[in-house]
Amino acid sequence: MSFPWAQHYEPRHPFMQWMDEKLPLPRFVYNAVGAGYPVPRNLNYWWNFGVLAGFCLVIQIVTGVILAMHYAANAGVAFDSTEHIMRDVNWGWMMRYAHANGASAFFVVVYTHIFRGFLFGSYKAPREMIWLLGVVIFLLMMATAFMGYVLPWGQMSFWGAKVITGLFSAIPLIGTPLQQWLLGGFAPDNAALNRFFSLHFLLPFVIAAVVILHIWALHIPGSTNPTGVEVKTESDTVPFHPYYTAKDGFGLGVFLILYTAVVFFAPNALGHPDNYIPANPLSTPAHIVPEWYFWPFYAILRAFTWDFFFIPAKLMGVLAMFSAILVWFFLPWLDTSPVRSSRYRPLLRKFVWFGLLPDVIILGYCGGSPAAEPFVMISQIAAAYYFLHFLVILPIVSSIEKPEPLPFSITEDVLGKDDHAVLAPAQPAAA
Amino acid sequence: MADDAGIDTPVHETGEGVRRRDFINVAAVSFAGVGGLATLWPLIRQMSPSADVLAESSTEIDISQIAAGQAIKAIWRKQPVFLRNLTPAEIALANKVDIGSLRDPQTLAERTKPGKENWLITMGVCTHLGCVPLGAGEGEPRGEFGGYFCPCHGSTYDTAARIRKGPAPKNLEVPVYEFNSDTVVKIG
Numbered sequence: 267m268s269f270p271w272a273q274h275y276e277p278r279h280p281f282m283q284w285m286d287e288k289l290p291l292p293r294f295v296y297n298a299v300g301a302g303y304p305v306p307r308n309l310n311y312w313w314n315f316g317v318l319a320g321f322c323l324v325i326q327i328v329t330g331v332i333l334a335m336h337y338a339a340n341a342g343v344a345f346d347s348t349e350h351i352m353r354d355v356n357w358g359w360m361m362r363y364a365h366a367n368g369a370s371a372f373f374v375v376v377y378t379h380i381f382r383g384f385l386f387g388s389y390k391a392p393r394e395m396i397w398l399l400g401v402v403i404f405l406l407m408m409a410t411a412f413m414g415y416v417l418p419w420g421q422m423s424f425w426g427a428k429v430i431t432g433l434f435s436a437i438p439l440i441g442t443p444l445q446q447w448l449l450g451g452f453a454p455d456n457a458a459l460n461r462f463f464s465l466h467f468l469l470p471f472v473i474a475a476v477v478i479l480h481i482w483a484l485h486i487p488g489s490t491n492p493t494g495v496e497v498k499t500e501s502d503t504v505p506f507h508p509y510y511t512a513k514d515g516f517g518l519g520v521f522l523i524l525y526t527a528v529v530f531f532a533p534n535a536l537g538h539p540d541n542y543i544p545a546n547p548l549s550t551p552a553h554i555v556p557e558w559y560f561w562p563f564y565a566i567l568r569a570f571t572w573d574f575f576f577i578p579a580k581l582m583g584v585l586a587m588f589s590a591i592l593v594w595f596f597l598p599w600l601d602t603s604p605v606r607s608s609r610y611r612p613l614l615r616k617f618v619w620f621g622l623l624p625d626v627i628i629l630g631y632c633g634g635s636p637a638a639e640p641f642v643m644i645s646q647i648a649a650a651y652y653f654l655h656f657l658v659i660l661p662i663v664s665s666i667e668k669p670e671p672l673p674f675s676i677t678e679d680v681l682g683k684d685d686h687a688v689l690a691p692a693q694p695a696a697a
Numbered sequence: 698m699a700d701d702a703g704i705d706t707p708v709h710e711t712g713e714g715v716r717r718r719d720f721i722n723v724a725a726v727s728f729a730g731v732g733g734l735a736t737l738w739p740l741i742r743q744m745s746p747s748a749d750v751l752a753e754s755s756t757e758i759d760i761s762q763i764a765a766g767q768a769i770k771a772i773w774r775k776q777p778v779f780l781r782n783l784t785p786a787e788i789a790l791a792n793k794v795d796i797g798s799l800r801d802p803q804t805l806a807e808r809t810k811p812g813k814e815n816w817l818i819t820m821g822v823c824t825h826l827g828c829v830p831l832g833a834g835e836g837e838p839r840g841e842f843g844g845y846f847c848p849c850h851g852s853t854y855d856t857a858a859r860i861r862k863g864p865a866p867k868n869l870e871v872p873v874y875e876f877n878s879d880t881v882v883k884i885g
């Protein structure tokens with residue numbers, strides 16, 4: 267937020283002054299991610315992941331545009347053109363591994379970013395819109411990654427496309443026509459591959475646009491912080507630049523070490539070997555699984571094996587899978603506690619770390635395992651707990667929990683109650 | 698009077714003012730709206746299966762080589778079709794089932810042609826999410842009901858290809874087909 271004590275942009279060089287009059291882009295940057303943007307002084311490394319996610323989007327767009335220069339979206343040659351990228355195109359293997367693992371890295375980062383929200387109550391007022399836009403970005407990412415995975419036209423690509431578009435056939439009456447409309451045929455084929463390529467190219471730019479809205483909405487209240495206590499005085503903040511450019515830069519370095527280590531030393535570790543077999547509409551791989559980042563949701567989809575009153579099992583699974591994400595849209599209103607950060611919420615903290623987190627990991631493990639016992643039963647229990655967490659535990663905990671005492675201010679939390687250590691004289695808190 | 702500018706029917710005569718500009722506004726927005734909606738249709742319809750995809754030819758399949766108990770996979774509309782020659786035991790098993798207990802109640806007779814109850818001809822597309830179930834190929838597992846087993850999410854079909862267990866809502870679909878002769882089936 268532009269607190270009253272924010273530093274002002276004063277271009278000194280004549281060119282920058284000229285620029286400031288014609289197109290104040292440098293001023294915009296200065297106020298958005300420069301010295302003109304005061305940020306809570308106590309942000310920890312959980313707050314690095316937004317910038318990292320933005321960086322991942324850039325990696326995906328750069329490597330993706332390059333791949334698209336060599337890739338051919340035609341069912342007859344798509345697989346071969348991917349192998350052409352791997353074997354013949356200069357550095358093509360690197361671009362493709364960077365893109366495929368970039369998608370995984372993107373999801374690691376975004377899941378961490380979302381989990382930060384759960385931990386520190388980032389979704390709470392006045393930041394609901396930031397959270398809602400974040401969920402939209404996540405849905406768009408899932409669509410993008412799904413369609414990207416179809417492009418190499420291997421066995422997993424083909425059967426993934428078939429199973430996921432098959433989800434829509436669960437909708438009563440219009441389901442099957444809808445699936446055929448989505449595919450442009452009765453099964454995934456050229457029409458489907460082409461439109462997936464077109465949309466896979468488009469959606470990242472839509473994501474970039476929503477990211478801009480997300481950050482715009484963020485800059486109205488500013489970031490929250492590990493205490494969840496809002497900024498009160500200047501001593502609670504530091505300018506974004508150089509403090510957080512440096513901290514984010516360090517985090518980016520660590521991220522790049524891990525990411526490039528995977529790209530260069532284990533590029534196929536997260537992939538599935540069956541996708542190096544060309545698509546074959548007549549034979550389903552014995553064990554089809556989506557990419558790891560979809561596993562928890564896939565487990566919820568498969569958890570429904572029995573009909574529920576008049577709703578067939580298939581539709582139940584599909585509804586549950588989508589609800590698992592849609593429930594996030596209601597989070598700001600399901601959590602009614604006046605305290606934001608789980609640091610001061612002893613009960614919620616335990617339910618997030620020892621309830622929700624292991625539950626999602628268990629769901630993920632089941633989603634990547636064959637559809638057999640004991641995994642089906644475990645997914646059923648874990649899926650039930652997942653919804654229980656959001657719809658029952660969270661509202662109840664919010665109302666019965668006795669929060670621990672909050673610090674008066676961010677400064678007090680950082681420096682203790684030592685008056686001499688406080689940089690600015692304490693001002694009365696704004697109501 | 699300045700107040701009456703642009704009003705066809707002055708306020709003091711009817712009690713309400715209908716201005717020419719209101720009419721123009723409503724007319725313009727309506728035309729633009731109808732035009733916009735009409736444009737939407739081609740934008741949506743272009744996604745549907747195109748003429749060449751729809752112009753699916755029918756397929757003729759020789760079934761003379763399929764021994765009792767065996768099955769083959771054929772392709773129709775780029776999707777697999779299972780043609781299976783049921784053994785008398787498999788037919789008996791299918792007929793023994795209490796129809797009322799089925800998720801998608803159908804008898805074997807309803808799913809085959811009269812006099813040719815041993816020929817079980819179905820799509821090889823799981824009605825759950827569209828995988829190809831196992832059981833038509835040589836040595837593939839047929840699941841606990843002896844029909845087909847879908848490895849994707851564990852749907853299990855019986856010897857009439859009816860859904861018996863797992864998430865699939867329907868029996869394997871029976872395509873439109875006819876017997877050209879005792880040994881040739883025409884699908885589609």
Ligand code: HEM
Nearest residue numbers: 326327330331333334337362366369411414415417418470
């Ligand atoms: C949100 C950002 C993006 C995500 C999450 C994403 C994800 C993916 C994934 C998972 C694959 C399959 C990789 C494989 O198995 O080899 C893929 C392939 C592909 N993507 Fe993206 N992508 C993104 C952005 C882009 C962009 C911006 C473009 C181009 C403008 C692009 C072009 C391609 C192409 C041509 C392929 C097929 C070649 C290949 O399989 O390596 N992607 N994408």
Ligand code: FES
Nearest residue numbers: 823825826847850
């Ligand atoms: S597709 Fe056959 S069980 Fe899901």
